[in-house]
Amino acid sequence: MENNCIIANIDGVPVTNDDLLDRGLAYGHGLFETMCLHEGSIPLLDRHLARLADDALKLGIELDQAMVEPTINNIQQSLVQQGITHGVVKLIVTGGLGSPGYKNPDVIRPRIIALYSKPTAKQSEQQGINLRYCDYRLPWNPRLAGIKHLNRLDQVLARSEWADDCYADGLMFDQNDCLVETTCANIFLYTTGLGWITPSLKGAGVSGVMRGLLLDEIFPALAVPVTISEIKIDLISQCEALFVCNSVRGITPVIGLLEGNILKPLAIGSRTKVVQLALTDNYPCFK
C-alpha cells in the first residue's frame, strides 16, 4: 500500500502521495499527546508515552517505544537547531495507511507525527481564568472514555459556543448533567463537605497526564485526600476552590464562573495554592 500512487486532489490541486489514505484523517483512528516543551526538554515524557501506548492498544494500534523515538528525537533536534526551547510539542499517532473501509489493515503500521507550536498561554491566564458552562453534552461511551483519541468533534462544537476571550474555557457535562472536564483540561474542585474531588471519567472525558500526576503523586505527597466521583452540576455552586489542569499549563486556578449572565468571582484560596506549590516545587516547569 505504501508509496502507492493515488488519484486524488486537494481543492482541485492533484496530490500523488498517499497521505490522504491515513486512517487518522479518514476516521480519526488515532490518538494524540499535547506536551510541554520547557528549556528544551519535555517534562512528563515518560507518562505521556506510557499513556499513549496503553490507549493505542485500545484502538488496535500496537506501539512500542522504539517506534516513537525517531519522531521525538527528530523534533528535538530541529528545535535545538532553531534555538527553540519553549512551547508545545504535539504527538499524533494514527492507525496508518489503509484501504477504503473501516476494517483495520492486516497489520497496522502506525504513523507517528510530531508537531511544534509556540507557547499559547497568555501571561494573564497563569494567574487564573474565567470559565463558562457549555451547553453541548458529552455522550456516554465507556469504550472511548479516558482516551485522548482523535475524535474530538465534541470539543470542537463545545468550544464554538463562545468567542469572547474573557472566558478561557468551558465546563463540559455528560447527558446526565454530571461534570466531566473542560474542553481542554481536567478539573478539580473543593467543597467543605467533600474535600477535593475530580470527576469520574468512566463514561466520557480524557484521562489527562497532569490529572494522573496530581492523583498519583502530588495529592499523596501532601497527604491531602482527593476523591474521584460523579459530580452533579448543582455541586459546582457549592465549591470553594476550583482549578483546571493539563500537561501544558500545569494547574490554572479558576477565578470566575459565568452563571446565567453573571460572572461569579471565585477566590483562589490557600487550598489551591498548596497543591500548585507542591506541583511547581517538584516540576518547576509548571510555574
Added chain:
Amino acid sequence: MENNCIIANIDGVPVTNDDLLDRGLAYGHGLFETMCLHEGSIPLLDRHLARLADDALKLGIELDQAMVEPTINNIQQSLVQQGITHGVVKLIVTGGLGSPGYKNPDVIRPRIIALYSKPTAKQSEQQGINLRYCDYRLPWNPRLAGIKHLNRLDQVLARSEWADDCYADGLMFDQNDCLVETTCANIFLYTTGLGWITPSLKGAGVSGVMRGLLLDEIFPALAVPVTISEIKIDLISQCEALFVCNSVRGITPVIGLLEGNILKPLAIGSRTKVVQLALTDNYPCFK
C-alpha cells in the same frame, strides 16, 4: 496561517508543508461522502453535495457548491485521462488549517479532498451478504447523529470485532439495544406486523444518501409504506426480509444472520426484490 513553514516530522522524516495543521486530522473536524463512480459519472451527486453542505453547517463549516466544483472536476478529469470509469470517489471536507486548540479559526476555509478507489464489492456480495451482531454500542449523541462526519472510531472498533470474510458487515445498536445501522450501511427490515421499517437516527447513525433516496422516492413510487422507528434488538428475529443500502452498492439483501454460533439463513423474498427493481429501474448504476 497558510503556507506557513512548520516544524514537524512524520516517523522522523521532516515535513515542512502545513497539511498537519488540518483540523480534519487533528480533531476529525470534517465530513465525507462515499460516492459511486459509474460509467464515468457520479450518480446522486446532487444529493451527496446537498447533504454535505447541510451537515457541514452543523459543524460550523460553510460550504458552497462553487468550492466543491474544482475538486470534483479535477478528479473526473484525472479519471477520464486514465480511462477509469468505475469505482468509488470519496469526498472529504475538513475544517481547514487551524492554530492549536479546539477553537475554530475566525474564518474557516474548508479543504476539499477527492480521492478515487477501485470498486470493492465482490461479485458474490451483490447477491446477498451475511451479517453478524456487533458488541460495540453506539453512544447517544443527538448533535452528531445523522452526520457523516470524520469521527468514526465507533465504526472502526465495531468492524474490528471479526476478521472472517464470511460476514460482510455487522449490525450496530445503541446503548439501549436499539438497531441503528451496520458499520457502513443503513438498514431496512420487513415484518408482517409492521411492514417495512428503518431505524430512527435521532441519537446515532448516519443518515445515508441511499436511505434518503429510498424513503423520498423509491418507496413512495411503489406506494409501499415504510416507517422510521425505534427498532429493539428482539424484533430482528421476527423479520421476514432484511436489506442494507448505501450509495456505492445500492440495495444488498441480507441472506444470513449470525445468531450465537448459528448462521440463520434469511430468504431474499419478493418484497426486497420489488424495492431493488424499483431502484435499479430508475438508477441502473445500482444493478
